[in-house]
Amino acid sequence: MPHSVGLRKGRISLTNQIYLLTATVENRQAIFSDLAPARLLIRELYNAQASGLAESLAWVVMPDHLHWLVSLQKGSLSELMHRVKGRSALQVNSRLGRQGRLWQEGFHDRALRREEDILPTARYIVANPLRAGLVTRIGDYPFWYVVWL
Incomplete structure (x- = not known):
């Protein structure tokens, strides 16, 4: 079974459920190291929220992947990710x-099943550039967001 099919097995999309979503660039190319492509992806994250599909709680755009903590507002996770990945790829x-x-x-x-998992997960997301050695302070990395600031 291809890996992507295995990722869909048992997937349930519930409105108002909070999810940690991760998408990876093809061949782990560092496409989002540069400002312009990273900003195009970030714009699509904001567009998904403005369209009422999801409420963004936290995200980080890493050079070769995206971590996104969302509350699903309508539609399915697959529809949300298809839109964001498709539109960002075109741009x-x-x-x-x-x-x-x-x-x-x-x-x-x-x-995320428990309320107490939300903040630690958001911290994990925004600390990703630190763990990857891209910066020494979170504030030095330009491509992250957390709703609680």
């Missing part, structure tokens, strides 16, 4: 003059 490919897939097929999701 990024156009901007960079590239063709082909931007994102690996599928995405990982984890439902």
